[in-house]
Amino acid sequence: MIVYGRNAVREALAAGRRPVGRIWAAPQAAQEPWLTAREVEVVGPDEVAERCGSLDHQGVCAEAGPYPYADSDGVLTADDALVVCLDQVQDPHNLGAVCRVAEVVGCEGVVIPERRAAEVTPAACKAPAGAVEHLRIAKVRNVADWLAEAKQREAWVYGAAAGSPVRYDEPDYRGRVVLVVGSEGRGLRPRVEAACDQLVSLPVLGKVASLNVSTAAAAILYEILQSRRSG
Amino acid sequence: MIVYGRNAVREALAAGRRPVGRIWAAPQAAQEPWLTAREVEVVGPDEVAERCGSLDHQGVCAEAGPYPYADSDGVLTADDALVVCLDQVQDPHNLGAVCRVAEVVGCEGVVIPERRAAEVTPAACKAPAGAVEHLRIAKVRNVADWLAEAKQREAWVYGAAAGSPVRYDEPDYRGRVVLVVGSEGRGLRPRVEAACDQLVSLPVLGKVASLNVSTAAAAILYEILQSRRSG
Numbered sequence: 001m002i003v004y005g006r007n008a009v010r011e012a013l014a015a016g017r018r019p020v021g022r023i024w025a026a027p028q029a030a031q032e033p034w035l036t037a038r039e040v041e042v043v044g045p046d047e048v049a050e051r052c053g054s055l056d057h058q059g060v061c062a063e064a065g066p067y068p069y070a071d072s073d074g075v076l077t078a079d080d081a082l083v084v085c086l087d088q089v090q091d092p093h094n095l096g097a098v099c100r101v102a103e104v105v106g107c108e109g110v111v112i113p114e115r116r117a118a119e120v121t122p123a124a125c126k127a128p129a130g131a132v133e134h135l136r137i138a139k140v141r142n143v144a145d146w147l148a149e150a151k152q153r154e155a156w157v158y159g160a161a162a163g164s165p166v167r168y169d170e171p172d173y174r175g176r177v178v179l180v181v182g183s184e185g186r187g188l189r190p191r192v193e194a195a196c197d198q199l200v201s202l203p204v205l206g207k208v209a210s211l212n213v214s215t216a217a218a219a220i221l222y223e224i225l226q227s228r229r230s231g
Numbered sequence: 232m233i234v235y236g237r238n239a240v241r242e243a244l245a246a247g248r249r250p251v252g253r254i255w256a257a258p259q260a261a262q263e264p265w266l267t268a269r270e271v272e273v274v275g276p277d278e279v280a281e282r283c284g285s286l287d288h289q290g291v292c293a294e295a296g297p298y299p300y301a302d303s304d305g306v307l308t309a310d311d312a313l314v315v316c317l318d319q320v321q322d323p324h325n326l327g328a329v330c331r332v333a334e335v336v337g338c339e340g341v342v343i344p345e346r347r348a349a350e351v352t353p354a355a356c357k358a359p360a361g362a363v364e365h366l367r368i369a370k371v372r373n374v375a376d377w378l379a380e381a382k383q384r385e386a387w388v389y390g391a392a393a394g395s396p397v398r399y400d401e402p403d404y405r406g407r408v409v410l411v412v413g414s415e416g417r418g419l420r421p422r423v424e425a426a427c428d429q430l431v432s433l434p435v436l437g438k439v440a441s442l443n444v445s446t447a448a449a450a451i452l453y454e455i456l457q458s459r460r461s462g
Contacts, residue, residue: 168453215328219449
């Protein structure tokens, strides 16, 4: 996979979880401190763009191994594991943005469906400033089945669902927690919703009536941290 | 201004704050219920793209008047007005994303600097699903001066600043509140930071150590709502 963007390449190198081969950088980017100790092929910005197939490269791209997906069993090990599960999110930028929040709040992992969903593409690596390199992301065949397994492992599963009568700040979020968030337009699929222990909603006071999935996740995840501190 | 994208065009029409002239739509988009009562020029997707200069048009674009900026005096009228002020945010997508959150949590307005900052461009209209059409957005010549005025009008001014020892959930957010958020990389300018009553930070537990400005704003704005409910 060709990873592009300053933070994405830097964090792929820093995390060291997948091999990084050739690195191409435009003259200015090649001088950044984190690149000086590396073997870099200094090329024009056009060649960087051509190598990575995007204009959003910030002067650097690199040949990296495939994204090292985690095992879905491994993301619920800690007693207070916090995991985000995505349902129907198809935009790699949204996947990336949710991963960035998940990484910042210290989630143990992110779970995504194997099919018909955004994967960890180069765009999903670029968007979240390299967060995916440090985060455990696992693919599962069936989200509802995985949630059932998570419940057997004593996780509480909360689904974000606009319109649920339970406000997001009502539950006690201690222990193993899975937060399921859906796509902007379509929300959670019925089987996934049914697999949740509780559906929670964020208050909506405006007229447009929907948050982007990453901002909704941020609001709920920070509430979870807060509930755990004060709980 | 050519506004593009389904929600952006729909909300420009729904809000009715600026004139909307010609509307161009690809055959499928032209059949959406909110467009059927309108005079629409049905064209190919390529012509829509050419009219708006973006491939992100979702089959529809429209000729709209200039964005109707609000007066900066008008955004702090209510006793419990909640206003977001942006400093150094230069990406229109980030401006749009913050506006979307601000609209959803019921902010009275958003304040942006007149210069060297993202404006309400067509991309900033598209990104937040039309939220900017319903939101009051005011431009000010100097952010620090405007914050000083806001304080004279009995607003409390909170700046989001990573590393501040005051956690975002500590203040009492009742009354008139201005939340100042900065750019991802650079944060707030010193003069802007100095103009805040208090700087607040979100806990960061990961390794990547920075949130996107819209997700940070979401976490803090929802905390403000919550503080007001329980306060």
